[in-house]
Amino acid sequence: MKLTPPAVAPLAPKRPQTDVHHGISRTDDYAWLRDENWREVMRDPAVLDTDIRAYLDAENAYTEAALKPVAELRETLFKEMKGRIKEDDSSVPSPDGAFAYYTRFVEGAQHPLFCRRPREAEAGEEILLDANKEAEGEAYFKIGDVDHAPTHKLIAWSADRKGSEYFTVRLRDAATGKDLADEVPDTSPGIAWDAAGTSFLYTQVDDEHRPLKVFRHVVGTAASEDTLVYEEEDEGFFVGVGKTQSGKWLVISSHDHQTSECRLIPADAPETAPLLVAPREEAVEYDIEHDEPRERFLILTNADGAEDFKIVEAPEAAPGRENWRDFVPHRPGTLVLHHVAYRGHHVRLERRDGLPRIAVRRLADGAEHEIGFDEEAYDLNMGAGYEYDTTRLRFSYSSMTTPAEVYDYDVETRERTFRKRQEVPSGHNPADYETRRIFARASDGEMVPISLVHRKGLSLDGSAPCLLYGYGSYGISIPASFSTTCLSLVDRGFVYAIAHIRGGKEKGYRWYTDGKLNKKRNTFTDFIAAGEHLAKEGFTSRGNIVAHGGSAGGMLMGAVSNMAPDLFKGILAEVPFVDVLATILDASLPLTPPEWNEWGNPIESKEAYEYMASYSPYDNVKPQAYPHLFALGGLTDPRVTYWEPAKWVAKLRELKTGDAVTLLHINMEAGHGGASGRFERLKEVARVYAFALAVTERA
Structure with missing residues (x-):
């Protein structure tokens, strides 16, 4: 089954704009697709420039016409x-005090x-x-x-009701189910309650969508x-804001x-001025946990050349860098990804030889053990839960x-209790x-x-x-x-593969640094090597x-389609x-400003400018035969703005x-994550998979 695009594709008019950096001229014929009013568009898509809207609407219509032969396949x-989704699924309840909290879905519902x-x-x-009630009448929620x-x-x-990631916080009385009058707009997700439950910290997002300020809101x-x-x-x-597992400290992280850099506020004295743990040092990261009985902090860091990170301890009364002492020393090749401190145990999620593992240390005597797994390739996640004084660790x-299996693990007795297996109602036999x-x-x-x-x-x-599939950025x-979605390809004879390319941390922190800045091209050549x-x-x-x-992985798609177009039959590039x-x-x-450490700063450095210009997908499009391509974006996306895929396709x-x-679809009612409802998102996946099946003649 072949796709049948209309004979005449939308053609964006060329309106050249030229900029000059480091004495180098660069002309962009399609820069006009960026609405000068883009900040307002993020908040209200209706104000989008009419010429731009007309072009995007034409592209969307062209794509739907091209995909008409696979309409039945999409359905x-x-x-x-x-x-394959259990429509009335629910999470395993997570205990906290007198209650256990969980989410569940109702059959047919989009939201939890x-x-x-x-x-x-x-x-x-x-x-x-009930998020479904809150979403009623909303195009996006x-x-x-x-x-x-x-x-x-x-x-x-x-x-978030626009897809632009401006969140509004509201407060609900748990007893009555009624919202209070409190309403805090323009926030990032995530708050941190004080110990008394009378105030919370939150991060405000400014007009450039940057979370730069932390405020305290008092209930009422x-x-x-x-x-x-x-x-x-x-x-x-x-x-951002958070809280130690002990609940004793509110954490502000920059x-x-x-x-990175952390500041602490006692949760029982939220009006206290923030205490700086250790001043920021270039290329030094740290993340803090609290060992309350021993009056110390346990800190995950790459300080002192610990490329794959280590854990240090510091006195609660004096947590500065000069008092950091090794608790779990650096072990090259074992990347510490995450850690949690409970009252009696410290737990680490690590990656060694490309595979994750969980390590548990008893704080009373330092006895340590690992939780083992058998398969050749697998995924592992652990949840901290709500409680501090517990020996229960939950992992999936x-x-x-x-399919995903959830276990409760007693870190003292080492007993593993099976709690749930992901159900596939239509049936799935791993064999x-x-x-x-x-x-x-x-x-x-x-x-x-x-x-x-x-x-x-x-x-x-x-x-x-x-x-x-590939990503390869930001570690x-x-x-x-x-x-469950990729099975629709695998059951039709596809091999589904993930290339763990440089730019990620699959093989340790060096795997990340070897795929960023002036080594970024390794990401692309690794992906090509995987395909070959x-x-x-x-x-x-x-x-x-x-x-x-998708996203930075979409940059990967653009780069490899320029570098090795004959290797690929098709390209799926999301946002x-x-x-x-x-x-x-x-x-x-x-x-942009936080990105300079990832890609380089082409404003200040001619070398960075020239290196980025050598691989930037849009700048390296040239006359050659390209694979079939389907690019997707979101009008209110603050991360990858809609005009990037629009200019690229033009x-x-x-x-x-x-x-x-060559197809383009811009979701005019969503942002970076695409459609918000669980079934609407599946429709988006079905659309791109139908494209993949069609271009490989498996439709």
Whole structure:
């Protein structure tokens, strides 16, 4: 089944704009697609420039016409994916004091219910918040946080109604279910309650969508009366708020992509001025936990050259850098990802040899053990829970063939209690599938891990199409976890693979630093090497691969389609960060200042400018035959603005040769995450998978 785009594609008019940096001229014919009024568009999409709206509407209409032959397939895929979801699913209740808190879905509902019940009872449910009722009449609705006060009397909840990630916090009386008059607009998700439940900290987002100020809101007062607690002066640093597991300290964190700084406020004295733990040092990160019985802090950091991080301890009364002493020394090759301190135990989530593991240390005597797992490739997550004085640790485990399993683990007795397995109502037999972990040799000799899954018995003679997913930025690792959606491709003969390329942390912190700044091209060449290795080993063949990535992974899609177009049959680029150079040159955009540590600062450095210009996908589109391409964006996206994919597609249409299909869809009612409802999101996945099946002639 072939896609049938209309004979005439939308053509964006060329309105050249030229800028000059470091004596180098750069002309952009499609810069006009960026609305000068973009800040207002984030808050109210209706004010979008009419010419821009007309062009985007034309692109959306063109895409829908092109996808008309796969309309029935899209509906089939959607029904399949929906059939793999337990519609009335619920989370395992998490205890806190007299209650246990959980979320659940009602059959047919797009959004969750947030609930609690008495701790030891199966009955007595209270519905604290029904997100479906709150979403009624909204084109877009997304919950940010639902956080109960320590007294359990109030619920703070936040929501975004535009997709632009401006959240409004409201307070609900848990007993009556009624919202108070309190309303705090323009926040980031996440608050931190004080010990008495009478006030909370939150982060305010400014007009450039930068979280730079922390305020304290007192229950029962107007937001205009809130107290400024901390203001970050460096626009390259963003701030957030949290709380130690002990509940004794409120935490204000300032950070960019490689440097962090923490301030503490006693939760029982929230009016106290913030205490700085350790002044920021370039490229030194730290994250703080509290060991209350021993009156000390346990701090995760990469200080003193600990590339893969270590844990240090410091006295509660004097937590400064000069008092840091090793608690868990640095072990090269073992990356410490996260840690939690309970009253009697300290727990670490680590990655060694590319695979996650959990390590537990008893604080009384230092005795330590690991929680073991058997599969060749898997994903592991642990949740801190609400409580501090507990020996229960909750973790979830899955692999590309094994649905997620939730366990409670007693860190003292080492007893593992099974709590829940992800249900696949339409049926799933792990024995029908095979998951593998293989390695591709990169151009410089590095071995790039690839996790993959396919139907057992699939002929590995190169005839199978492959969907190859990649990200490779910000140190984010892509887990080899279970996905109900990718089964729709695998069951149709696809190999589904994840390339764990440099720029992530799959092989330690060095794996990240080797894929950023002036080593960024390693990310792209690693992905190409992964595709070539899959073809060489017979999992697929050259020209039969659909590459898939989003956001910074969308930048990856643009780069590899420029560098190795014949390797790929198709490209799926969701909210793609493709206009890299122009974006990082524009300090007014929401995320640009913090990005300079990731990509380089082309404003100040000619070397950085020239290096970014060498790979920036938009700047390197050229006359050549490109793969089939489907780019998707969101009108109110503050992370990757809508004009990036729009400009990219316009330039591709102008310069590409051959007859490959090039499609663009801009969601006019959503932002970076796409549609907000769980079923609406599945429809988006069904659309891009139908494209992949069509271009590989498996539709």
